[in-house]
Amino acid sequence: MDVDQATPRVRIEAACSVLGRDVVIDRCVELLAGEPVDDGFVAVLGGAHARRLLAGPLPPDQAYWLRVWAARGMLWAGPGQDLHPLRQALTDGAWRVREMACKVIARHVVADLVTDVADLDSDPVPRVRAAAKRAVARIVDAGA
Helix, strand or coil: CCCCCCCHHHHHHHHHHHHCHHHHHHHHHHHHCCCCCCHHHHHHHHHHHHHHHHCCCCCHHHCHHHHHHHHHHHHHHCCCCCCHHHHHHCCCCCHHHHHHHHHHHHHCCCHHHHHHHHHHHHCCCHHHHHHHHHHHHHHHHHCC
C-alpha cells in the first residue's frame, strides 16, 4: 500500500488486518503516552506528513503530531479497554490532540468519558469546543 496515497482510515484498517486490532490500539496508546514506536507504524498513522517529519530530527514544536496521529489511529481502530490514555488526551497541551480525542469519543460513543468531554466546553480553542459538543451530543443521542 502506498502510504502517501491511502486515506488514514484505509491505512489504519489495513494495519489492523495485518497486525491485529489490539496491537494497533496498543501502539497508538504507547504513542499517545509519548513512548517511542517504530517509524514505520508512525508513517501508517500519519502518511506522507509523518514520513517528512521523521526524515530528520523531530522538531520539539512538532512532536504533538505523533499524539494527534495516535489518537486518529484510535478513531479507526477503537479506543481499547483502558480509557486512561484517551482521558489524558483530553487535557493535552496541543489543541489538535484534544480535538481528535473528542472525535474518538464521539465515534465510539465512549460514555464513560462524557463528563471529561463536557468539561471542554470552556476550552480556549473553538474547534475543540465544537468537537466536544458533538461528542456529548452523540453520547446523549445514543442513550449511553
